[in-house]
Amino acid sequence: xxxxxxxIVVDGVSKAFGTVQALVDVHVRVRxxxxxxxxxxxGCGKTTLLKTIAGLVAPDSGRVVVGxxxxxxxxxxxxxxxxxxxxxxxATVQKNAEFGLLLxxxxxxxxxxxxxGMIAKVGLAGFExxxxxxxxxGMQQRVGLARAxxxxxxxxxxxxxxxSIDEQTRRVFQDDLLQLWSEERKTVxxxxxxMEEAIYLSDRxxxxxxxxxxxxxxxxxxxxxxxxxxxxxATAEFARLVDDLWKVLxxxx
Amino acid sequence: xxxGARESDLGRTGLIAVAGLLIMWEALGRLDVSMFxxxxxxxxxxxxxxxxxxTLTRAAASSLxxxxxxxxxxxxxxxxxxxxxGRFATVxxxxxxxxxxxxxAPLSALVPVLIALFGIRDTVVAATVFxxxxxxxxxxxxxxxxxxxxxxxxxxxxxxxxxFALFGRVYLPSALPAVMLGLRxxxxxxxxxxxxxxxxxxxxxxxxxxxxxxxxxxxxxxxAVIASVLLIALVTSQLAQALDxxxxxxx
Numbered sequence: 001x002x003x004x005x006x007x008i009v010v011d012g013v014s015k016a017f018g019t020v021q022a023l024v025d026v027h028v029r030v031r032x033x034x035x036x037x038x039x040x041x042x043g044c045g046k047t048t049l050l051k052t053i054a055g056l057v058a059p060d061s062g063r064v065v066v067g068x069x070x071x072x073x074x075x076x077x078x079x080x081x082x083x084x085x086x087x088x089x090x091a092t093v094q095k096n097a098e099f100g101l102l103l104x105x106x107x108x109x110x111x112x113x114x115x116x117g118m119i120a121k122v123g124l125a126g127f128e129x130x131x132x133x134x135x136x137x138g139m140q141q142r143v144g145l146a147r148a149x150x151x152x153x154x155x156x157x158x159x160x161x162x163x164s165i166d167e168q169t170r171r172v173f174q175d176d177l178l179q180l181w182s183e184e185r186k187t188v189x190x191x192x193x194x195m196e197e198a199i200y201l202s203d204r205x206x207x208x209x210x211x212x213x214x215x216x217x218x219x220x221x222x223x224x225x226x227x228x229x230x231x232x233x234a235t236a237e238f239a240r241l242v243d244d245l246w247k248v249l250x251x252x253x
Numbered sequence: 254x255x256x257g258a259r260e261s262d263l264g265r266t267g268l269i270a271v272a273g274l275l276i277m278w279e280a281l282g283r284l285d286v287s288m289f290x291x292x293x294x295x296x297x298x299x300x301x302x303x304x305x306x307x308t309l310t311r312a313a314a315s316s317l318x319x320x321x322x323x324x325x326x327x328x329x330x331x332x333x334x335x336x337x338x339g340r341f342a343t344v345x346x347x348x349x350x351x352x353x354x355x356x357x358a359p360l361s362a363l364v365p366v367l368i369a370l371f372g373i374r375d376t377v378v379a380a381t382v383f384x385x386x387x388x389x390x391x392x393x394x395x396x397x398x399x400x401x402x403x404x405x406x407x408x409x410x411x412x413x414x415x416x417f418a419l420f421g422r423v424y425l426p427s428a429l430p431a432v433m434l435g436l437r438x439x440x441x442x443x444x445x446x447x448x449x450x451x452x453x454x455x456x457x458x459x460x461x462x463x464x465x466x467x468x469x470x471x472x473x474x475x476x477a478v479i480a481s482v483l484l485i486a487l488v489t490s491q492l493a494q495a496l497d498x499x500x501x502x503x504x
Contacts, residue, residue: 054411055411056407056410056411074410074411074412074413075413076413078411079411079412080408080411082404082407082408084404086402086404086405086407086408088405088423088426090426090427090429090501091426099409099412099422100412102422103409103412103413103414103418103422104412104413151412
């Protein structure tokens with residue numbers, strides 16, 4: 001049973017690292033069940049914002065509320081998918097997928113079953129006993145996704161999950177992600193630097209400006225769903241939306 | 254050619270090299286070039302004789318007991334101290350200077366202190382073994398913990414891992430290859446410490462036999478003991494390597 005997706009409210013968050021102001025007075029409201037992307041030039045603090053929502057970075061001022069609870073550290077609502085996959089090199093695919101459940105104290109049998117189901121769902125059935133080093137980048141990130149989903153979060157936070165994956169693999173993975181998301185409705189926040197990716201996946205795209213990071217603009221993506229496998233990328237509407245986003249981003253460079 | 258075949262070829266080359274050396278040694282021995290170059294067969298006969306009359310087995314047994322008595326505490330404490338230094342900055346700052354200084358120091362200079370402390374007894378040998386192997390184990394463990402991928406730590410934290418879980422589930426397994434390397438280097442150091450300690454107290458074990466046969470110019474017996482020491486060094490380091498391979502299958 002999937003938990004109900006929840007709303008995320010980022011309320012006036014500021015964060016500085018030493019003298020570098022990473023985020024200044026950031027306000028973002030992510031609707032329950034929405035797929036939202038954060039995009040902006042490097043150094044705009046998009047990853048910092050994601051980690052603030054995850055409870056991995058404490059804001060200097062302002063607050064983040066996830067599903068009515070003010071974030072004060074990593075909570076059970078959120079799972080994070082990391083850019084560099086962050087898989088345990090000494091553990092098999094199965095053990096990696098179980099890791100979140102293990103840390104949350106789920107008993108071994110339930111853990112194994114739940115992880116095996118998720119591994120199958122992300123398309124890695126049969127690879128349970130492989131080690132991460134034996135898998136391609138795309139497959140490794142599928143393990144990262146299975147681990148994140150195995151704990152059944154209400155919110156999925158993804159930090160440039162496709163950045164180190166080659167283009168063909170990435171497109172297939174993006175479709176699979178949309179397919180999964182339509183089955184397990186979760187609130188998703190995706191950090192990306194790819195305009196096509198942001199438009200293709202999201203309901204809305206939040207553009208952040210750099211140094212210091214603030215919300216510059218929010219774009220709606222009115223493309224109909226399901227988008228996966230529907231040739232959306234080839235439509236004039238898709239091209240126009242990517243171009244609109246580029247016009248916004250170009251001024252920020 | 255498969256990698257397996259190449260490895261066995263290399264093994265064969267190694268064996269041929271060793272065999273060649275032994276034959277040369279035997280030949281030189283028989284030519285009687287020096288009293289210090291004896292035929293291998295003479296040394297082997299001496300070795301067999303010393304094993305037969307129990308001299309070598311007694312000495313080796315005493316040496317091995319000291320080795321175990323010194324190395325096991327060094328391994329346990331060394332890993333513990335290394336882990337503590339790796340995780341806690343205070344502990345690290347407190348001990349870093351000492352560990353680094355003592356790791357590169359000529360530790361045999363400290364054996365007289367141990368003799369003064371414990372008296373001329375086999376405890377000195379165990380203490381020397383400990384001293385020789387402890388620091389390299391600490392330093393490798395410390396390095397292993399410190400080189401833990403920070404993104405794994407962040408990942409574990411994102412799933413709510415506390416300090417205890419982080420330690421057991423991330424830092425420890427991540428440091429394991431380095432810990433094993435430390436133990437492998439440590440066991441080599443331990444054998445060195447064993448021989449040095451025994452030679453300096455000149456009372457027990459293979460080291461005492463080395464000094465005795467050296468001083469009395471029983472060259473064949475001397476070589477027989479040296480060969481035994483080399484054998485112990487080889488076997489212990491092979492054991493450590495086998496343990497390493499058994500524990501770390503993912504590399």
